[in-house]
Amino acid sequence: MSILVYAELKDGKGTKSAFEAVSYAKKASETVGGDVIAVTVGAINGDGGLGNYGASKVLNAAIDGADGGQMAKVVEAAMNQTGAGLLVASNDETGKVVAPRAAVRLNAGFVAGVTGVPDTSGGLTVSKGVFSGKATAKVQVDGDKKVIAIVPNSFGLHAGGSDAAVESISVDAGAAKITVKQFNPTSTDGSIPLPEADLVVSAGRGLKGPENWGMVEELARELGAATACSRPVSDIGWRPHHEHVGQTGIAIRPTLYIAIGISGAIQHLAGVNSSKVIVVVNKDPEAPFFKAADYGIVGDAFEVVPKLIEAVKGLKGN
Amino acid sequence: MKILVCISKAPDTTSRIAFTDGDTKFDENGVQFIVNPYDEWYALVRGLELKETLGGSVTTVTVGGADNDPVIRKALAIGADNAVRIDADPADSFDVASQIVSYAKDQGFDLVLTGKETINYNSGVTGALIAEMLDMPYVALATKLDVDGGTATITREVPGGTEVVEVATPVVLSAAKGMAEQRIPNMRGIMAARTKPLEVVAGVPSTGQTSIVSYALPPAKGDVKLVDAENVAELVRLLHEEAKVI
Ligand SMILES: Cc1cc2nc3c(=O)[nH]c(=O)nc-3n(C[C@H](O)[C@H](O)[C@H](O)COP(=O)(O)OP(=O)(O)OC[C@H]3O[C@@H](n4cnc5c(N)ncnc54)[C@H](O)[C@@H]3O)c2cc1C
Ligand SMILES: Nc1ncnc2c1ncn2[C@@H]1O[C@H](COP(=O)(O)O)[C@@H](O)[C@H]1O
Numbered sequence: 226m227s228i229l230v231y232a233e234l235k236d237g238k239g240t241k242s243a244f245e246a247v248s249y250a251k252k253a254s255e256t257v258g259g260d261v262i263a264v265t266v267g268a269i270n271g272d273g274g275l276g277n278y279g280a281s282k283v284l285n286a287a288i289d290g291a292d293g294g295q296m297a298k299v300v301e302a303a304m305n306q307t308g309a310g311l312l313v314a315s316n317d318e319t320g321k322v323v324a325p326r327a328a329v330r331l332n333a334g335f336v337a338g339v340t341g342v343p344d345t346s347g348g349l350t351v352s353k354g355v356f357s358g359k360a361t362a363k364v365q366v367d368g369d370k371k372v373i374a375i376v377p378n379s380f381g382l383h384a385g386g387s388d389a390a391v392e393s394i395s396v397d398a399g400a401a402k403i404t405v406k407q408f409n410p411t412s413t414d415g416s417i418p419l420p421e422a423d424l425v426v427s428a429g430r431g432l433k434g435p436e437n438w439g440m441v442e443e444l445a446r447e448l449g450a451a452t453a454c455s456r457p458v459s460d461i462g463w464r465p466h467h468e469h470v471g472q473t474g475i476a477i478r479p480t481l482y483i484a485i486g487i488s489g490a491i492q493h494l495a496g497v498n499s500s501k502v503i504v505v506v507n508k509d510p511e512a513p514f515f516k517a518a519d520y521g522i523v524g525d526a527f528e529v530v531p532k533l534i535e536a537v538k539g540l541k542g543n
Numbered sequence: 544m545k546i547l548v549c550i551s552k553a554p555d556t557t558s559r560i561a562f563t564d565g566d567t568k569f570d571e572n573g574v575q576f577i578v579n580p581y582d583e584w585y586a587l588v589r590g591l592e593l594k595e596t597l598g599g600s601v602t603t604v605t606v607g608g609a610d611n612d613p614v615i616r617k618a619l620a621i622g623a624d625n626a627v628r629i630d631a632d633p634a635d636s637f638d639v640a641s642q643i644v645s646y647a648k649d650q651g652f653d654l655v656l657t658g659k660e661t662i663n664y665n666s667g668v669t670g671a672l673i674a675e676m677l678d679m680p681y682v683a684l685a686t687k688l689d690v691d692g693g694t695a696t697i698t699r700e701v702p703g704g705t706e707v708v709e710v711a712t713p714v715v716l717s718a719a720k721g722m723a724e725q726r727i728p729n730m731r732g733i734m735a736a737r738t739k740p741l742e743v744v745a746g747v748p749s750t751g752q753t754s755i756v757s758y759a760l761p762p763a764k765g766d767v768k769l770v771d772a773e774n775v776a777e778l779v780r781l782l783h784e785e786a787k788v789i
Binding site: 233235240242292293294297316317318319321322324325326328329330333334335336337338350354355356357358359360361362363364365366367368374402403404405406407408409410411418420424448466467469472473474476480481491492495498501502504505515516517518519520521522523524525528529532533535536537539540 | 554556557560562569580581584635636637640662663664665666667668669671672674675676680681682683684686696699700701702703704705706707708709710711717720721752753754755756757758759760761764765767768769770771772775776778779780781782783786788789
């Protein structure tokens with residue numbers, strides 16, 4: 226049985242989350258069996274880059290400015306047309322709308338927040354993050370149709386496929402109920418969106434004031450990293466809200482998280498402890514963050530960070 | 544305007560997370576329960592602010608047993624007019640949504656507000672499930688909400704930025720940070736909450752098709768490798784050569 230992937234397009238090309246969802250489905254197909262077919266909505270450029278990650282076919286519905294309700298109708302039609310039993314989507318901002326809506330339309334067993342590939346040894350089980358990154362749960366998914374939505378950055382990208390065939394699919398999806406009036410990109414300077422970033426430099430109240438973020442931004446720039454912050458820092462307006470990570474901010478899972486002047490409160494850790502490698506710079510050797518860290522420097526950020534920038538420049542210069 | 548706010552119970556953010564019964568149950572021993580922060584700080588408070596300016600009522604709905612009543616009273620103390628508890632032990636988000644829909648479908652709510660996600664299950668999908676079941680539009684991750692006549696203007700998070708969207712009510716949405724400021728209940732609110740109506744209704748048969756087999760805690764981290772503050776270049780070398788992350 227085929228696996229269908231809802232793949233989000235931006236400017237005709239799959240997004241990073243879409244590539245990840247296709248990569249995940251490709252991996253899952255090794256145990257579940259079947260082909261990986263992607264379904265897309267809106268203008269597509271070639272195969273949108275989806276074949277490279279393992280899609281053998283891309284179904285495209287040429288609906289402009291579709292809302293989540295319309296997208297779910299397209300996904301439902303694609304499930305029926307392909308006879309797929311499993312739908313994979315990213316649990317990103319769009320996937321959080323499309324996957325559940327499709328699950329209702331398909332009356333499917335549905336799990337969101339999945340972080341591991343399916344285990345098919347007895348039915349279908351997947352692992353999912355729970356308690357804000359403090360634990361995982363093994364979830365059994367029943368039902369004739371199944372829908373799983375995976376956490377961005379939990380699986381990674383696995384390229385190496387060839388171009389996929391693109392077919393159009395026509396669906397009576399009705400009219401859009403949501404009208405977009407305005408789009409405000411988070412960063413106009415070309416820096417990396419935090420949820421997708423592989424490398425993240427983050428700072429907390431230890432930096433004393435917003436005027437001291439220059440060195441944080443410079444370090445991020447040198448590394449090609451995104452910037453983040455602790456909650457009090459965004460609450461007092463030193464940094465924008467979208468940089469706030471933690472239990473009540475966003476949860477991220479980069480390969481490298483550098484925390485500067487952040488104490489490591491449990492609510493902060495909840496958003497970052499799935500990072501592969503954690504580096505902590507804090508002048509207090511008793512800061513709880515050191516217990517969650519892989520590497521640490523006990524020292525004053527105002528002395529350590531400039532040296533770090535120089536060392537990174539040295540490395541990149543080689 | 545008739546507003547419904549979906550309220551769930553969650554372990555306090557500082558709770559020690561542990562499991563019992565062969566890792567199949569969350570260990571509630573010594574755990575303090577709170578209103579799920581997104582539901583309380585953002586969904587409920589914005590609902591109350593809209594009611595205060597536009598008139599109408601705010602009802603909360605919770606799916607669960609009587610152990611939810613203290614957090615429901617907290618929501619009433621903050622200012623909700625009345626509360627409904629659907630007496631069921633929900634299997635998963637799909638089931639929660641069906642239970643809420645079975646109650647809400649003919650009540651004529653103009654707005655259904657949920658939190659961005661529960662801090663215990665972190666799915667963030669219940670609102671979308673409710674919306675599809677009610678055939679209503681749904682706006683996820685809303686950070687700003689205004690209603691004028693029958694039109695809601697909402698700012699939402701989308702990949703790579705934010706969008707301002709317009710949608711006709713009734714609409715379902717999930718509330719994220721930015722929507723409102725936390726309100727601390729005052730003595731009058733707490734007193735009033737004791738006598739506000741908390742209606743208990745029976746649930747419908749479960750529609751969940753998933754089940755949690757077991758829980759696991761993440762593997763313990765090894766000890767941190769400390770690098771001397773005078774030798775920062777060594778850290779960069781380790782990240783490059785040992786951890787291979789830069
Ligand atoms: C319900 C709830 C939800 C929450 N959600 C979140 C969340 O999502 N995200 C979040 O981050 N927090 C959250 N918090 C807040 C959390 O509990 C902490 O208060 C917060 O994370 C602390 O931020 P901080 O580490 O920046 O500041 P502080 O705790 O003030 O720590 C500053 C650190 O900087 C160090 N420092 C000071 N000067 C220097 C220097 N010159 N050089 C190096 N180090 C220095 C200090 O030693 C200290 O460790 C939440 C709290 C609650 C109650
Ligand atoms: N048992 C419940 N009763 C009422 N509302 C709930 C319940 N569980 C979840 N919700 C609502 O749905 C939102 C998203 O939950 P979830 O999809 O589980 O992350 C929460 O923030 C609540 O507003």
